[in-house]
Amino acid sequence: MPLLTRRWLIGALLVAGILSSAAWLHLHQPAPANSPTARGEQPAASIGVVATITPPAASTVHAHAAPAPDVERVLRSGSLRGSQPDGLLAWTGDGRLIANRELRRLLDYFLSSIGELDADAIRTLLVTQLGAQYSAAQVTQVAAVFDRYRDYQLALMNESPIADLSAQLSRLHELRLRYLGTEIADAFFRDDENYAAYTLAQRDLKTDPQLTAEQRVASLAELDKTLPESLRDRRALAQTPMLIDSQEAQFDVAHADANTRHDTRAAQWGEPAAQRLDALDAQRADWQSRLSAYQNWRDAINANTALSETQRRAAIDDLLVRSFHDTERVRIQSLEQEGLLPTPGG
Template structure:
């Protein structure tokens, strides 16, 4: 089971053309401080009157070909149920921030709501009002910033959510992940406590893990497996370990099937790096050609991306913006 989940995580996180996996409970402290950072940055830009930078506006659509995630439930009286599924619906539409304007995204949501037969006009209006509150909350959350004390950051975020949404709605939308984040911070504090001997530390960590529900314990285990596999692959790359040695060590640790799939991932990653290098070289040649007008340069740069999928284009352009393309 661990090997199967590990491969799923690797497929989702290492391959350049992989679709993002469904949102999971946070497995590390940075989730507390950076939750939905890209989405919130875009919301802040919109709130300040700036349009987010679009990537490949004519073609980019991160939701193309996907089913709507989340949904709207109503109770026996036709009132909207304010549950986690509703927040997932909002997150689904907000995934287009940077590709579409905030106003267009709101219109997309409204159009989708109008196609739901279980919702009358009053229910649709309530959902849109809740969406507006959620967007404002995300903007305010981003404005909080991050401090040196992660526990204090989490507490400030919790208080903001309860102040903006009320305790009941804040718990419905964020309670599970906040509790998990708090447990993660407690675990980190124990792990870093140099005054504890190994046996006491292990016992306290086990007590914290015992307070998690089964799905959260599985998420922590899966995250550990993923991190271990990535670290192992990096060690292999640094030491220039041969394919045969990699396969043998992986078989011993993860099993035969996982070793085979990890080897395939190595090959795909190597192919991605070659494509990225070719793009970087061609891009440099375009910028070096002083005979090109700005329009001609932009056209050639756009054509260089034709061989990449939409997801790959976003990754390539992000690497270019950050100056991280290979030389």
């Protein structure tokens, strides 16, 4: 879910498509001076999933936080209503919090309610929810990371964008180290920074006028080898929709039949994916068939001079209701208004 993107998008987002942006946080307290617990080298002894979020009891809300009714209102009718927190909490064998991207996702989930609750109330909500499942010592560790992450987001919001994207990435890295420390900054943002650096290097190679076509291909291949496997998987996943679109265009040009499409897809994407794409083909064919039928009947109604304008309009409205469900009718009407669905004489 998109989080913390309400006020200011940093320039590097346009390059990598993965860097975080800042939300406006109304803060009243500085972050604790003590460093958060390090990630540790031990494997996680346990991983807990926070239960479905519920309004805190009035007795658990601290005096300095926003009134409990505000929290309850947001949870019952606001953006967090009926939701479950993203992310996981992981701990070492001796009870130390492990900082990782799942922890960041959890913090982002709670911070997504900024604007509905102030930062103090969000912190209280986080502590209250975790307190129902974790010990006071564990909750204190999470709250300490929350404080640092919150202050990093505020600092990021106050930063002016830097035109040079390499300099922007360096500045982001400096801020993360300053507010989060090396351990947490690395756990939260290492993959993002590595992929952003890769994307910038890829852009430079593609636009370097001194490289021949052969040198460019070779250099890009070498650059690809520097990506960790997890980021290679991410890049491949990001490219999948474009590859599927390209494959669809080739099918259309070749007038490929359904069996050919299925067999080719199964060989490239696997049988389950091929079946899902087959189903999508069927849905598209059904939509196109109904759309064509609607246009033909609509044109016939409009051409019927025995009907008055009011009768034609009523007949077309009835045709819409019989041909499409509610959201489809809105789509058809929007297409007609934008001139994207041909009308008689159009």
